[in-house]
Amino acid sequence: xxxxxxxxxxxxxxxxxxxxxxxxxxxxxxxxxxxxxxxxxxxxxxxxxxxxxxxxxxxxxxxxxxxxxxxxxxxxxxxxxxxxxxxxxxxxxxxxxxxxxxxxxxxxxxxxxxxxxxxxxxxxxxxxxxxxxxxxxxxxxxxxxxxxxxxxxxxxxxxxxxxxxxxxxxxxxxxxxxxx
Ligand SMILES: Cc1cc2nc3c(=O)[nH]c(=O)nc-3n(C[C@H](O)[C@H](O)[C@H](O)COP(=O)(O)O)c2cc1C
Numbered sequence: 001x002x003x004x005x006x007x008x009x010x011x012x013x014x015x016x017x018x019x020x021x022x023x024x025x026x027x028x029x030x031x032x033x034x035x036x037x038x039x040x041x042x043x044x045x046x047x048x049x050x051x052x053x054x055x056x057x058x059x060x061x062x063x064x065x066x067x068x069x070x071x072x073x074x075x076x077x078x079x080x081x082x083x084x085x086x087x088x089x090x091x092x093x094x095x096x097x098x099x100x101x102x103x104x105x106x107x108x109x110x111x112x113x114x115x116x117x118x119x120x121x122x123x124x125x126x127x128x129x130x131x132x133x134x135x136x137x138x139x140x141x142x143x144x145x146x147x148x149x150x151x152x153x154x155x156x157x158x159x160x161x162x163x164x165x166x167x168x169x170x171x172x173x174x175x176x177x178x179x180x
Contacts, residue, residue: 074126076109102134111145
């Protein structure tokens with residue numbers, strides 16, 4: 001039997017992103033799967049560019065990856081109490097593609113941030129952003145990774161038992177949601 005396809009989307013682009021690290025940990029706790037990371041380094045949405053040139057290849061590729069995935073895990077940083085513009089821009093672009101790739105898709109959202117609340121407000125707003133696309137977003141447990149630059153060891157593994165148990169439960173729920 002082929003393995004589940006799990007797509008990870010990080011709202012932060014930088015190489016050392018703790019949101020990207022959190023996605024990799026989510027894939028590890030999910031268990032055997034084909035894990036790929038989508039690239040949100042897209043042009044800014046511009047209606048004139050869309051009218052002239054249509055959907056950029058990188059956007060269509062992302063939409064196709066979402067459509068093909070059995071489940072998607074999104075992790076957003078918190079920038080000024082909201083999700084990153086990178087992530088919102090990607091959601092806006094994908095909403096312009098055909099085929100409603102998010103519809104009915106099992107999705108787990110998470111956040112990793114420097115602050116004590118672990119990007120809780122950003123994650124809550126991200127959940128609102130997703131409503132028009134009608135994915136099957138897990139309600140919990142909520143994974144807010146606080147003080148994210150100190151949350152991983154040298155192997156990129158989460159060190160806190162609390163986070164490990166939260167992420168394990170979230171990924172168990174995601175696997176169950178796929179099979180539901
Ligand atoms: C523009 C900007 C705004 C930020 N605002 C917040 C914030 O509101 N709350 C917070 O906890 N951290 C905030 N931070 C710190 C980020 O949480 C931190 O940079 C985090 O590591 C980003 O995720 P990354 O490691 O995936 O890049 C902000 C960072 C930037 C660059």
